[in-house]
Amino acid sequence: MADRYRKKPGLEIKMFDWKKYFVVFLITIALFLSASYLSNYFGSKKIGELKSIQDQIAISLLSSETQYSLLSDLSCKNVSGAVLSDELAELARKLEWGEKNLGAAEEVLSIKKYYSLLEIKDYLLAKKIAERCKTKSAFILYFYTTAENCGECEREGLVLTALRDKYPELRVYSFDYSIDLSAVRSMLSIFKIKDTALPALVIDDELLTGFHSLEDLDDRVQESFKLQEAIEAEKP
Amino acid sequence: MKGIMTFVSGAIFYFFIFLTVYVQVFFLVTFFENRGKIVVRKGKTKLENYPEVTVIVPAWNEERTLGKTVESIFRLNYPENKVRIILIDDGSTDRTLEEMQKFSDNHRVKILTKENGGKYTALNLGLLHTETEFVGCLDSDSVADPDALPRLMSYFEKDPSVMAVAPSLVVPKPKTIIQSAQKMEYLMSVYSKKMLGLLGAIHVTPGPLTIFRTRVFDELGPYRSAHSTEDMEIAYRMQKHRYKIEHCNDAYVYTGIPRTVRKLFRQRLRWIYGFINNSIDYRDILFRKKYGNFSFFTIPAGIASIFAVCYLLVRIFYNLGEFVHSKFVEYQTVGFDLGASLGNFDPFFLSTKSFIFLEVLIIGFVAFAMMMGHRMVEGKWKLSFKIVHFLVIFSLVAPFWLLKAIWQTVIAKSPAWR
Numbered sequence: 001m002a003d004r005y006r007k008k009p010g011l012e013i014k015m016f017d018w019k020k021y022f023v024v025f026l027i028t029i030a031l032f033l034s035a036s037y038l039s040n041y042f043g044s045k046k047i048g049e050l051k052s053i054q055d056q057i058a059i060s061l062l063s064s065e066t067q068y069s070l071l072s073d074l075s076c077k078n079v080s081g082a083v084l085s086d087e088l089a090e091l092a093r094k095l096e097w098g099e100k101n102l103g104a105a106e107e108v109l110s111i112k113k114y115y116s117l118l119e120i121k122d123y124l125l126a127k128k129i130a131e132r133c134k135t136k137s138a139f140i141l142y143f144y145t146t147a148e149n150c151g152e153c154e155r156e157g158l159v160l161t162a163l164r165d166k167y168p169e170l171r172v173y174s175f176d177y178s179i180d181l182s183a184v185r186s187m188l189s190i191f192k193i194k195d196t197a198l199p200a201l202v203i204d205d206e207l208l209t210g211f212h213s214l215e216d217l218d219d220r221v222q223e224s225f226k227l228q229e230a231i232e233a234e235k236p
Numbered sequence: 237m238k239g240i241m242t243f244v245s246g247a248i249f250y251f252f253i254f255l256t257v258y259v260q261v262f263f264l265v266t267f268f269e270n271r272g273k274i275v276v277r278k279g280k281t282k283l284e285n286y287p288e289v290t291v292i293v294p295a296w297n298e299e300r301t302l303g304k305t306v307e308s309i310f311r312l313n314y315p316e317n318k319v320r321i322i323l324i325d326d327g328s329t330d331r332t333l334e335e336m337q338k339f340s341d342n343h344r345v346k347i348l349t350k351e352n353g354g355k356y357t358a359l360n361l362g363l364l365h366t367e368t369e370f371v372g373c374l375d376s377d378s379v380a381d382p383d384a385l386p387r388l389m390s391y392f393e394k395d396p397s398v399m400a401v402a403p404s405l406v407v408p409k410p411k412t413i414i415q416s417a418q419k420m421e422y423l424m425s426v427y428s429k430k431m432l433g434l435l436g437a438i439h440v441t442p443g444p445l446t447i448f449r450t451r452v453f454d455e456l457g458p459y460r461s462a463h464s465t466e467d468m469e470i471a472y473r474m475q476k477h478r479y480k481i482e483h484c485n486d487a488y489v490y491t492g493i494p495r496t497v498r499k500l501f502r503q504r505l506r507w508i509y510g511f512i513n514n515s516i517d518y519r520d521i522l523f524r525k526k527y528g529n530f531s532f533f534t535i536p537a538g539i540a541s542i543f544a545v546c547y548l549l550v551r552i553f554y555n556l557g558e559f560v561h562s563k564f565v566e567y568q569t570v571g572f573d574l575g576a577s578l579g580n581f582d583p584f585f586l587s588t589k590s591f592i593f594l595e596v597l598i599i600g601f602v603a604f605a606m607m608m609g610h611r612m613v614e615g616k617w618k619l620s621f622k623i624v625h626f627l628v629i630f631s632l633v634a635p636f637w638l639l640k641a642i643w644q645t646v647i648a649k650s651p652a653w654r
Contacts, residue, residue, distance in 0.1 A: 016525055016528040016529060016532070020262075020265065021262075021532070023265065024258060024261050024262045024265055025258065027261045027265070028254060028257050028258045028261050031257055031261070031594070031597060032254065032257070032590070032594070034593075035590040035591075035593040035594045035597070036590045038588070038590070038593045039588050039589055039590040039592075039593065042588035043588060046584060046588070049584060094584055094585075097584075097585055101587060101589065151565075154562075154565065155565060155568075155569045158565075158566055158569045158570050159569055159570055161570075162570040162571075213569075214569070214570055
């Protein structure tokens with residue numbers, strides 16, 4: 001028993017080494033940088049994918065336009081405009097996701113601007129083709145905003161997606177109200193769209209503001225098809 | 237405003253990920269610094285001297301497991317006349333005392349009985365009857381490997397400044413998924429405990445067979461109540477007095493673990509509550525150079541991990557809520573279309589944000605820790621698929637005992653033992 005008290009406790013000389021804490025800090029930073037590098041790498045690959053879809057669309061569109069000019073008075077059979085719709089929709093979906101999930105805001109924004117331009121061009125061309133070649137078609141221009149939290153815009157987007165799935169002949173063109181692009185601003189002033197009344201839709205030159213349900217729009221799209229048939233019937 | 241909130245939430249998120257990675261890298265660097273020192277001995281371990289050791293077995297209603305525990309002490313690979321056993325019945329209401337009496341013929345065994353007063357009171361009674369230079373406790377739900385004691389004692393022989401040595405706790409044969417998840421966790425803690433030992437920063441000297449120099453208790457006093465975690469408090473106290481605690485990775489003690497989520501929850505709630513409150517009690521040794529890695533690494537890392545896990549839980553629920561809400565809005569607006577959401581998978585939509593890669597890295601660290609733990613216990617590399625059990629069960633349940641432990645600390649209510 002007495003033995004236990006013989007020695008003084010052996011105080012441990014604590015290992016404490018700032019250098020190690022610092023080295024570990026540096027390694028951790030390096031790992032973070034690697035993760036961020038990987039993230040950027042995959043992010044830029046995605047932006048590359050967006051750009052390539054965009055290029056495809058641009059080429060097809062230009063080709064359709066050229067074809068249209070070349071064959072203006074000839075056969076409508078050769079004009080192939082309808083294929084673009086799916087590609088535009090895919091680009092739209094990926095752009096929307098990219099805006100939320102990719103860090104490179106600048107690049108995504110520039111793709112988005114270009115996308116808006118392509119949409120306008122596609123709209124103008126498709127409309128001309130529809131008039132001249134009497135293809136069954138309907139057009140909706142849709143204006144939304146990302147500048148503020150717009151719950152109704154999100155719902156309207158869902159409605160339009162569902163509608164487009166239902167009617168392949170329906171072409172929906174969506175525009176971000178807050179995008180800084182003169183062509184889009186011209187559209188806004190043509191259709192007299194104000195930021196207080198978003199979401200806004202233009203169907204057959206009629207302006208609809210606020211949320212419109214699936215049923216409501218479904219009726220209007222069908223009306224639009226009928227209207228088109230009526231106009232065609234009147235023509236000699 | 238929303239932008240600021242998102243930014244702040246993202247910053248906190250990455251801050252916690254940073255801390256988690258930092259802790260794991262710290263362990264990894266420690267591991268590579270000390271690779272040569274980590275040995276796994278095979279066969280019988282021989283010592284120069286065999287000093288006398290007292291093993292205290294406190295028991296409260298442990299009639300089923302007590303016998304095996306005591307027999308494992310008899311089987312220890314240590315000279316018979318050098319091991320004394322004190323069995324303490326802490327006011328059991330079952331047949332624990334009768335079970336103890338079965339060993340009363342053995343001259344090495346002393347049996348004491350007292351009114352129920354909690355584990356630390358039983359241990360202190362045992363300490364009063366301890367006359368040997370070394371003392372350890374063996375919880376009556378645990379079984380010691382025959383070579384555990386000589387291997388533990390070899391650390392004292394090698395280094396006279398060592399004051400306590402903790403063994404590796406091993407889960408023998410998991411029967412439920414809850415138990416196999418814990419088995420993996422115990423393997424991981426063998427690794428982290430060893431690293432903490434090498435850093436001089438162990439914060440708990442577990443009940444199953446940590447061996448102390450008896451003079452630790454003479455000099456620092458007996459066990460204290462300490463939020464039902466007396467084996468943590470004594471380690472904190474030793475760290476405060478800069479007594480050296482080592483971890484012996486190849487001394488195995490097979491310990492009983494909870495079979496159900498409910499019991500696991502209660503055990504962990506007690507541990508985490510104990511960790512938080514012992515850290516609060518010993519806050520004066522935090523961030524003091526004098527106390528080394530214990531004060532700069534163990535406690536801060538533990539506290540940070542509690543907050544990190546809780547924060548992640550809130551974040552997960554928030555994201556889940558947002559997801560459910562958006563699905564609900566979708567349903568309300570256009571009805572259900574399951575095919576559209578599942579139909580066309582495009583890798584474009586896989587997230588490639590930095591945290592995804594960091595999370596993969598963290599899971600890699602966890603897997604490495606488990607593999608190392610396995611190696612330190614059994615001497616070979618192996619990674620069991622049970623890591624999935626661990627990841628699923630602990631990520632589902634751990635946040636809740638952490639939150640509850642914080643909550644009980646706030647309202648100053650200490651959790652029950654059982």
